[in-house]
Amino acid sequence: MTSTVDRPAVPARRQGLVLACLSVCTALVVGFVAAINLAVPQLAASSLHPSADQLLWIVDAYVVVFACLVIPAGAAGDKFGRKGALLTGLAVVALGALVSAAAPNVPLMLLGRALTGLGAACVLPNCVGVLLHATAPERRGHALAVWAAATGVGGVVGNIGGGTLLSRGSWHTLFVAVAVVAAACLAWAAAVAPRSARHARRIDVPGTAPFVAAVVALLLGIIEGPEKGWSSVPVVTAFAACLLLGVVWVLLELRIRHPMLDPRLFRDARLAGAALGMTVAFFGSFGLFYVNASLLQYGRGWSVLRAGLGIIPVTVPLLLGSRHVPALVRRFGVPATLTAAFALTSAGLAGLSLTTDLAYPWYGACLFVVGLGIMLAVPTLTAEIAAGLPLERAGIAGGLQSATRELGSALGVAVVGTILTASFTHHLPARPGGHGPAPRTVSEALEATPGAHSAIITAFTHGGNTALRAAALITLVAGALVVGGLTRAHRRARTAS
Numbered sequence: 001m002t003s004t005v006d007r008p009a010v011p012a013r014r015q016g017l018v019l020a021c022l023s024v025c026t027a028l029v030v031g032f033v034a035a036i037n038l039a040v041p042q043l044a045a046s047s048l049h050p051s052a053d054q055l056l057w058i059v060d061a062y063v064v065v066f067a068c069l070v071i072p073a074g075a076a077g078d079k080f081g082r083k084g085a086l087l088t089g090l091a092v093v094a095l096g097a098l099v100s101a102a103a104p105n106v107p108l109m110l111l112g113r114a115l116t117g118l119g120a121a122c123v124l125p126n127c128v129g130v131l132l133h134a135t136a137p138e139r140r141g142h143a144l145a146v147w148a149a150a151t152g153v154g155g156v157v158g159n160i161g162g163g164t165l166l167s168r169g170s171w172h173t174l175f176v177a178v179a180v181v182a183a184a185c186l187a188w189a190a191a192v193a194p195r196s197a198r199h200a201r202r203i204d205v206p207g208t209a210p211f212v213a214a215v216v217a218l219l220l221g222i223i224e225g226p227e228k229g230w231s232s233v234p235v236v237t238a239f240a241a242c243l244l245l246g247v248v249w250v251l252l253e254l255r256i257r258h259p260m261l262d263p264r265l266f267r268d269a270r271l272a273g274a275a276l277g278m279t280v281a282f283f284g285s286f287g288l289f290y291v292n293a294s295l296l297q298y299g300r301g302w303s304v305l306r307a308g309l310g311i312i313p314v315t316v317p318l319l320l321g322s323r324h325v326p327a328l329v330r331r332f333g334v335p336a337t338l339t340a341a342f343a344l345t346s347a348g349l350a351g352l353s354l355t356t357d358l359a360y361p362w363y364g365a366c367l368f369v370v371g372l373g374i375m376l377a378v379p380t381l382t383a384e385i386a387a388g389l390p391l392e393r394a395g396i397a398g399g400l401q402s403a404t405r406e407l408g409s410a411l412g413v414a415v416v417g418t419i420l421t422a423s424f425t426h427h428l429p430a431r432p433g434g435h436g437p438a439p440r441t442v443s444e445a446l447e448a449t450p451g452a453h454s455a456i457i458t459a460f461t462h463g464g465n466t467a468l469r470a471a472a473l474i475t476l477v478a479g480a481l482v483v484g485g486l487t488r489a490h491r492r493a494r495t496a497s
Helices: 012-038 040-044 052-080 082-102 106-134 137-168 171-192 205-228 233-255 263-267 269-299 304-310 312-332 334-354 360-387 391-426 442-448 450-496
Strands: none
Touching: 012 040, 012 052, 012 082, 012 106, 012 137, 012 171, 012 269, 012 304, 040 052, 040 269, 040 442, 052 082, 052 106, 052 205, 052 391, 082 106, 082 171, 106 137, 106 171, 137 171, 137 304, 137 312, 205 233, 205 391, 233 263, 263 269, 269 304, 269 334, 269 360, 269 391, 269 450, 304 360, 312 334, 312 360, 334 360, 334 450, 360 391, 391 450, 442 450
């Protein structure tokens, strides 16, 4: 007899509608990360007049809030109802997008981006909860596979859809479109998604607050370092605050009965290595996404739509090859698979830095190599995270996977964007009688010396190449540490058994 827990909450004929709705919701919040990178050149030249640092925050504010709140937002869904949390998240996404669309200045734009990140954090984990509740046990594996594919499709949709909107309108159009789609998803989910039982689980506000503050302080130090100086008081204070807040977070989580993320989990070398590996994988990929959109538009003179289509070689392995990765892991093992993953990602990033002036097929081939690396890394690391926790803690596994992925994305944008800006500024041509701070964006440089267009674009391309090489090196070195740790963990596990 089917238990109450396993019995689906909707008839079989409606389960497909629920799956379709939740897949679209997921594609929306994932695709928005990709689309905003395409808008960076437009935002840089807009009436907002953002500095290079502010441009990075416009991209990262969404991802930082998303990363830091995805676990507590999942817990909120368990406590107050997953459907309610999902609908609230979609409403907040729509509100945040509208605030960004109407923003007359950078602070309001950042507020809108942070609100949208909060909404996305509520949407993603509760999509999984609603989907499991709505789907019959024998169909859950298929439903989860389709939903997971939506995260990959979301990147494609974000690039193509975002490129289309930006080519036919302005960055305002992109944000308005996101608000409209979020509102449509809200109405759809309200009509088809079932309600699920609530669970008496505490929301870890004391643990969440220092965690969010520590991540923001870390990114603040990274982003502000080149302009203010790495030894300046604000930057040193930011890094010190990150360290102090991290210690406070650990101490609080060790004392709380229901922590957001129990630090003791990371005593398991397998889980710790997989979490770090997920962060590294998304560090490299989102560092690439931030640089790539501007390189194609500035360096090659491509339209925003063409630039959106230009990233597609990365997604081809993800869409066509991900289902074969478990078989590869069974045959060659986790360490060997991840060695290939990080080596391919690093080689692809380095190759991109050498092909920015060559015909696009060479550049596209390097994007494909990066895609192969991501294809091997993400399913393998997801399985490792899940295997590092017991089945009854699957929700924590999903939240940890999402949090490390978004944290890696935020760090990738911050670090790669910072290196790009520093190198670009260093290679700019000298301004006639120039005094004051050097321009830090292409828009500022063209405004200051409009006759030096070619030299400015060359400086930007040089900065992009430097940033890609740095991302390749960091991915290779950090990936080697991950593989080493997981190799030792698997060896100890075999010895113990």
